[in-house]
């Protein structure tokens with residue numbers, strides 16, 4: 001059996017360093033808003049080309065606090081892609097604002113800037129742009145559209161730490177960017193965690209307050225805040241992993257290149273990599289019109305796969321929009337996408353086995 005993802009392999013390879021990091025936090029016993037968290041904030045902000053990093057409880061909270069710090073609330077509209085993980089849109093609801101969906105580019109499944117322009121209204125206050133699967137969205141165009149209309153750009157970089165567009169890292173283009181350390185992410189914690197990065201001093205200061213009960217100093221609560229901080233245990237573990245991240249990303253890219261070679265010429269859609277983009281292959285997601293049958297055939301051949309995502313966001317029961325004509329690319333993607341195993345510890349031999357199984361499975365359809 002080749003698993004879709006095996007985190008045990010990752011943790012076994014750095015076991016000693018992880019335990020040493022945890023022991024360090026225990027001996028200092030500074031668990032919340034301590035030195036490990038601060039160091040991680042500085043390291044990740046620098047990687048994203050941003051001045052500030054603010055650790056929070058999850059990627060979802062990063063999005064929620066970003067919208068709150070930008071002053072978005074009831075009566076405001078926020079444009080968000082019709083194809084993503086639900087949090088890219090549910091956090092707009094949490095802010096009390098209205099998500100307005102825009103369809104995605106069929107090649108990269110990123111927000112289509114033309115669809116973004118069509119979705120804008122006088123009430124639009126922000127756009128959440130998602131770097132889906134680790135492939136950057138055309139962020140320069142999104143920023144240009146937003147700047148021309150005076151609306152804010154929130155980059156949802158939950159799946160894309162280390163990806164670049166025109167050689168510049170994602171996360172430093174918009175007003176604020178959100179990272180997730182959910183365990184399965186390329187930089188995954190051993191629990192939940194997230195971070196905002198931003199070049200805006202006002203947003204950084206506001207988020208620092210919001211994550212800690214709206215506290216402006218020692219027990220002076222100037223507004224309604226949240227309790228959402230990245231703890232030092234997670235930060236210490238993440239710092240160990242961060243030292244490995246570039247090597248892991250290279251391993252993912254090598255596996256992706258190997259899949260491309262081995263799967264070439266098959267009746268199967270391979271993930272696009274735009275010439276201006278550096279994809280970090282959080283997911284290697286192929287497309288086929290008989291996706292469910294292909295997944296079943298692969299399971300029978302001992303290959304684990306996953307579907308990201310089986311419904312477009314507006315089609316989720318939470319939003320309840322079943323009109324497929326409104327977001328045709330998102331609906332088509334939701335029926336066709338299938339993610340293959342692609343994690344740094346997957347061996348070349350296993351990747352070859354996966355590719356062989358895909359070939360066999362396609363013949364059986």
Ligand SMILES: Cc1ncc(COP(=O)(O)O)c(C=O)c1O
Nearest residue numbers: 058059060085087158180181182
């Ligand atoms: C695109 C996207 N946005 C937001 C999130 C939310 O992150 P978290 O699970 O850390 O809350 C995730 C991951 O789960 C995601 O993939």
